[in-house]
Amino acid sequence: MDAVLAFQPDAILLDLMMPVIDGFELCVRLRKLAELKDTKIIILTAKTYEFDKRRARAVGADAFLVKQELLSNLDQFLKEIFAVMSKNAELAYWGTRGTLPVPGEQTIRYGGNTLCVSLAVDNEPLIIFDAGTGITSLAKHLMARPTARVTAKLLISHPHWDHINAIPFFTPLYVKGNEVEIIGPAHGHTSFREIVSAQMDDVYFPVTIREFGARVYFRDMREETMNVGHFEIKSMLLNHPGACLGYRVNYRGQSVCYITDNEIYPADNAYYNAELQKRLIDFVRDTDILITDCTYLDEEYPDKIGWGHSCTREVAQLAHSANVRALHLFHHDPGQDDEAIDRKLAQATQHLRDLDSNVVCLCPQEGDRYILGETAAP
Numbered sequence: 001m002d003a004v005l006a007f008q009p010d011a012i013l014l015d016l017m018m019p020v021i022d023g024f025e026l027c028v029r030l031r032k033l034a035e036l037k038d039t040k041i042i043i044l045t046a047k048t049y050e051f052d053k054r055r056a057r058a059v060g061a062d063a064f065l066v067k068q069e070l071l072s073n074l075d076q077f078l079k080e081i082f083a084v085m086s087k088n089a090e091l092a093y094w095g096t097r098g099t100l101p102v103p104g105e106q107t108i109r110y111g112g113n114t115l116c117v118s119l120a121v122d123n124e125p126l127i128i129f130d131a132g133t134g135i136t137s138l139a140k141h142l143m144a145r146p147t148a149r150v151t152a153k154l155l156i157s158h159p160h161w162d163h164i165n166a167i168p169f170f171t172p173l174y175v176k177g178n179e180v181e182i183i184g185p186a187h188g189h190t191s192f193r194e195i196v197s198a199q200m201d202d203v204y205f206p207v208t209i210r211e212f213g214a215r216v217y218f219r220d221m222r223e224e225t226m227n228v229g230h231f232e233i234k235s236m237l238l239n240h241p242g243a244c245l246g247y248r249v250n251y252r253g254q255s256v257c258y259i260t261d262n263e264i265y266p267a268d269n270a271y272y273n274a275e276l277q278k279r280l281i282d283f284v285r286d287t288d289i290l291i292t293d294c295t296y297l298d299e300e301y302p303d304k305i306g307w308g309h310s311c312t313r314e315v316a317q318l319a320h321s322a323n324v325r326a327l328h329l330f331h332h333d334p335g336q337d338d339e340a341i342d343r344k345l346a347q348a349t350q351h352l353r354d355l356d357s358n359v360v361c362l363c364p365q366e367g368d369r370y371i372l373g374e375t376a377a378p
Contacts, residue, residue, distance in 0.1 A: 005033065011040040011085060014061070016047055024059050031060035038252065040084055044070075057124070057229055083122075089251045089372045091289060092118045093364045095134020098261070098295055098309070098331035099162050106337035111366025113137065114162040115331065117291060119249060119256060124229040126152040127249060129258045129291075131167045134366065139171040149177050150214075153228055156184035157260055158244035159195045168200050168207060178214035185235075185243040186220035193218035221245060236283045238262040239276060240308040248283060254372040257284040257324075260293040260331045264314035269305070277318075285322045288372050292318070294329040297344050309333075312344055316351035319359045326360040327352075 004012070012030065016023035027041055040062045045052070048066055056064045063084045070077040095101075095113030102112040114132025128138065131154060142150050150172040157163055172178045184192040196218070200208050209216070223245075225234045232250040237243065239262055246259040259280075265272040284290050295309035309331065319327040329348060332341055345363040352359050364370075 013044045016045040027059045089121045091370045093368045094138045095132045100334040101133045102334045109338040128154045130163045132162050133166045135166045136169050151179045154182045174213045176213040181217040183219045185245045186222050192220050255287045256289045257287045258291045262293045263308045264310045281322045288325045290324040291328045291330050293331045295333050312348040316348045320355045320357040329363045
């Protein structure tokens with residue numbers, strides 16, 4: 001251990017079956033050392049069992065490589081090592097609309113599906129934000145992979161229809177061997193399992209949750225912190241009718257914040273709450289990407305006060321005050337076509353210029369992918 005700390009390696013190749021101490025135990029010890037928080041730990045073993053792969057992930061390994069598959073081909077071995085070393089989290093947009101899906105010629109560019117975003121890193125559980133109709137495209141992507149097994153955490157902001165109504169159409173839920181945890185805000189009088197089960201009651205839908213073939217778990221979440229692999233997930237209650245959570249996911253010094261639905265009242269509004277606004281600014285501070293509710297143009301907002309959504313001026317001010325790297329406008333009103341969203345992007349960008357801000361403002365389209373740390377363009 002002294003030699004490892006003195007050398008400060010970028011990566012450690014670690015066998016499992018060793019004398020005195022096995023690789024799992026050593027990995028646990030290494031992960032406790034703050035000095036090695038950025039060091040990649042790569043399991044290199046002759047063992048091929050799924051149990052060992054899952055356990056390696058649980059104790060903090062970044063990758064699990066099998067000797068028999070790689071050591072006869074050194075070029076492939078080096079390729080795998082460098083792939084682990086360069087690994088970053090990838091953010092993908094599958095749906096960006098709020099309230100209702102909007103098909104048609106006027107919504108082709110930004111897409112017409114309701115909300116779904118994924119955050120993926122190899123060998124880590126897939127993080128999914130919300131289950132609007134966009135999650136069906138994600139399902140097709142996952143089922144088309146050579147290795148179809150899915151391990152995912154589905155983070156639901158709140159149970160309004162546009163955030164949960166495509167859960168029954170998420171195909172991996174019906175596949176044996178998959179594992180999905182559905183996480184949503186605690187409601188006190190009813191569990192999140194009951195909420196999801198109710199929308200699949202046979203009065204409304206012909207397939208109930210009893211038909212799920214995957215291991216499906218439910219979790220009621222409050223304002224708290226949980227760890228999933230190398231992801232740290234924090235939650236915060238937002239200003240929206242009913243219980244609604246925003247999420248911050250931290251991964252190896254990078255982060256993304258998912259804040260929808262949320263209404264930011266202007267400072268001159270009687271409902272403005274300075275304490276709540278400060279908490280929100282602190283929650284998203286210095287994040288790489290802030291995905292946030294920006295449903296309305298400024299001129300639309302006065303007629304929508306109290307509906308639970310925000311306008312461009314307040315969203316731009318939030319991003320600037322919190323010193324975020326990139327602002328992603330999200331949750332578009334179903335009445336807005338592509339040209340209206342263009343105007344919204346231009347309006348938010350101008351607000352940031354007026355603030356002399358360094359924040360990069362973008363409006364993601366369905367299918368766009370972003371690498372955390374490289375937020376300027378998809």
